[in-house]
Amino acid sequence: MNAQTQKYYKIITYGCQMNEHDAEVLAGQLEQLDYLPIDNDAEADLVILITCAVREHAEQRVYGKIGELYRLKQENPNLVLAVGGCMSQQEDVAKKLKQRFPYLDIIFGTHNLTHFPELLRAAQASQETVLEILDREGEIREHLPQVRQDGLKAWTTIMYGCNNFCTYCVVPYVRGRERSRQPESIIAEVKDLASRGYQEVSLLGQNVNSYGKDLAQDYDFADLLRAVNETGISRIRFMTSHPKDISPRLIEAMATCEHVMEHLHLPVQAGSNRILQAMNRRYTRERYLQLVDEIRTAIPDISLTTDIIVGFPGETEEDFADTLSLMETVRYDAAFTFAYSPRGGTPAAKMLEQVEEAVSKERLQRLNELQARISMERNQELIGSQQELLVEGPSKNDPSRLTGRTRGNKLVHFIGPEELSGQLVPVRITQAQTWNLFGELI
Numbered sequence: 001m002n003a004q005t006q007k008y009y010k011i012i013t014y015g016c017q018m019n020e021h022d023a024e025v026l027a028g029q030l031e032q033l034d035y036l037p038i039d040n041d042a043e044a045d046l047v048i049l050i051t052c053a054v055r056e057h058a059e060q061r062v063y064g065k066i067g068e069l070y071r072l073k074q075e076n077p078n079l080v081l082a083v084g085g086c087m088s089q090q091e092d093v094a095k096k097l098k099q100r101f102p103y104l105d106i107i108f109g110t111h112n113l114t115h116f117p118e119l120l121r122a123a124q125a126s127q128e129t130v131l132e133i134l135d136r137e138g139e140i141r142e143h144l145p146q147v148r149q150d151g152l153k154a155w156t157t158i159m160y161g162c163n164n165f166c167t168y169c170v171v172p173y174v175r176g177r178e179r180s181r182q183p184e185s186i187i188a189e190v191k192d193l194a195s196r197g198y199q200e201v202s203l204l205g206q207n208v209n210s211y212g213k214d215l216a217q218d219y220d221f222a223d224l225l226r227a228v229n230e231t232g233i234s235r236i237r238f239m240t241s242h243p244k245d246i247s248p249r250l251i252e253a254m255a256t257c258e259h260v261m262e263h264l265h266l267p268v269q270a271g272s273n274r275i276l277q278a279m280n281r282r283y284t285r286e287r288y289l290q291l292v293d294e295i296r297t298a299i300p301d302i303s304l305t306t307d308i309i310v311g312f313p314g315e316t317e318e319d320f321a322d323t324l325s326l327m328e329t330v331r332y333d334a335a336f337t338f339a340y341s342p343r344g345g346t347p348a349a350k351m352l353e354q355v356e357e358a359v360s361k362e363r364l365q366r367l368n369e370l371q372a373r374i375s376m377e378r379n380q381e382l383i384g385s386q387q388e389l390l391v392e393g394p395s396k397n398d399p400s401r402l403t404g405r406t407r408g409n410k411l412v413h414f415i416g417p418e419e420l421s422g423q424l425v426p427v428r429i430t431q432a433q434t435w436n437l438f439g440e441l442i
């Protein structure tokens with residue numbers, strides 16, 4: 001292909017790892033159409049935004065970016081602009097996008113990923129926006145080419161969708177019901193990754209603990225972990241786990257599979273039973289704390305991380321104090337904290353007692369301060385310990401050092417030869433900061 005006809009694409013992704021992985025699948029399809037990736041938006045022939053609808057802030061960023069891309073489109077009318085992902089999967093938002101930005105060439109939902117080449121052809125043949133949102137759930141994607149960003153760590157989606165309908169969350173509406181991939185094809189994919197030199201796989205799903213419930217055979221997430229443990233891959237991670245679906249079988253599989261990392265992301269969302277119930281989380285604070293005890297008994301050095309929402313409708317100062325005290329009790333290694341953001345179509349958005357933004361912000365700040373103190377203490381406890389690191393390469397902030405991650409997913413900076421990149425090495429932790437550690441090679 002000569003330089004004049006070579007086409008370039010740029011994919012910009014917002015939100016979670018599911019979206020990042022969707023972007024890899026999309027990139028795989030574009031490269032089959034002979035498109036090449038390019039960093040600079042201005043040099044691309046096709047720019048695709050993969051959007052997130054979980055909080056309003058993410059949506060605002062997308063609107064801002066579309067406005068910015070319009071200027072490029074004015075300079076280069078052949079530029080194709082496409083918006084996909086969770087925002088455009090919602091019909092009202094898709095219509096709004098079409099009205100507000102009539103120059104968009106393609107608007108597509110989360111279930112249309114495999115159709116993208118057809119949508120692109122249709123857009124190139126038409127002056128109008130091509131809008132396709134399938135409300136049927138996407139077929140399970142198998143054997144699709146994927147462009148993985150890194151030769152070391154890979155994501156594999158093991159299931160799509162979510163059945164939980166937490167009252168604040170838009171995901172079940174945009175990603176549809178739970179559909180599990182066949183275990184054989186997941187296992188084959190991980191074996192293939194291992195044979196191509198990948199060291200780590202992250203098994204992805206909105207709620208990986210309900211993996212298998214929709215399969216014909218009797219096969220659950222614990223079975224899958226045990227099977228993936230035998231594929232030859234060095235490190236296995238997974239996310240996200242819903243506390244109501246963690247089984248003793250799973251804890252046992254985590255404790256006994258040597259390639260499954262000692263890290264669990266276990267979103268609690270709130271510490272007050274009243275709020276947990278209003279969120280439709282289907283566990284109590286007591287049950288959650290009991291689960292944490294069971295997990296720590298089986299895997300004493302596990303890293304625990306969580307997601308927490310503050311300012312859910314009706315949250316009083318007392319409810320919030322319950323969240324703070326739960327955080328103190330569990331002593332998470334890290335927490336992703338969010339101010340509640342009302343999402344159209346979800347039950348919580350219609351609840352009457354919405355909490356004022358200033359109150360949520362102030363609570364968020366107190367929560368973050370508490371977690372920063374705990375994260376620092378948890379990291380200090382690791383000083384002097386020996387840790388296995390997967391070396392990722394030179395540190396972004398200080399290229400004279402290398403960075404790697406512990407089995408518990410903590411970032412460690414250390415001095416060593418660059419050839420160690422991609423390898424597993426032992427280090428001793430020498431120094432702790434709130435969000436990372438320093439160590440030395442042993």
Ligand code: 5AD
Pocket residue numbers: 054055168169170267269307308309338339340341342343
């Ligand atoms: N407002 C704020 N945070 C939310 N999350 C999901 N929906 C909302 C919302 N409407 C958070 C939850 C979830 C994480 C991915 O995003 O904590 O676990």
Ligand code: SF4
Pocket residue numbers: 162163164165166169170171172206207242
């Ligand atoms: Fe959303 Fe709840 Fe499903 Fe997680 S489990 S994706 S928070 S509905």
